[in-house]
Amino acid sequence: MADVKSEQSEERHEALQALESSFSELMTVFRRFVSEAAERVSPGMLPATFKALSVVSRFGPLTLSALAERLTADKGFLSRAISELEDLGLVTRTPDPNDGRSRLITVTELGHARLADARAPHESRLYDAMADWSIDDIRHLSTLLHALAVGEVPVRG
Incomplete structure (x- = not known):
């Protein structure tokens, strides 16, 4: 009985290692996609800034705090990223009607168009x-x- 459990444990370990390897391959492909897409949105754009734009597009409008929570990212970095996106005309920030101290981040029509163009080659x-x-x-x-x-x-x- 102990041999069967040991054999199953080894099989589980090998299967989990294979799964980890497959996820690693998938993440490498995904990182490349994000980097290429960010560059298509705006030359020199950081992949993390592209991810912020994508998340706001998918789940927005969002406050900076909600975006930071969703991305598990630093609010300081995200604030700079949103400012960059705003300067490019890809997002806007408007007062949050539920909390006057916060602002809602929304993707503009140009932002949606640039995202669609950036994703098209991999779509x-x-x-x-x-x-x-x-x-x-x-x-x-x-x-x-x-x-x-x-x-x-x-x-x-």
């Missing part, structure tokens, strides 16, 4: 890579990734 990559996958496999992967992200055991369907 179909995921679709193309999974073109031959079954819809059930795609949904299962989505379920597994969500469970991993939130630290839950995946529900088997």
Whole structure:
């Protein structure tokens, strides 16, 4: 019995190492995409600034505090990044109607257009890579990734 547990433990360890390696590959590809997209939005733009623009586009309007929390990033850096984006005409800051001390960050039409243009070269990559996958496999992967992200055991369907 102890040999079976030891064998399963070793198999789990090997499987987790393979998963870690796969995530590393995926993150390398993602970092390259973000760097290239940031450069397309505005030459010299830092990838972290592009991420801030992307998050505001997806979840905004947001306060600086909410953006910092969502990105788990330093408010000082984000304040400078938002100022850069504002200077480029990609975001605006307006008073928060719920809190007069805060300002809401919103992506402008130009910001949305630049994001779309920046993402266009990679937009179909995921679709193309999974073109031959079954819809059930795609949904299962989505379920597994969500469970991993939130630290839950995946529900088997």
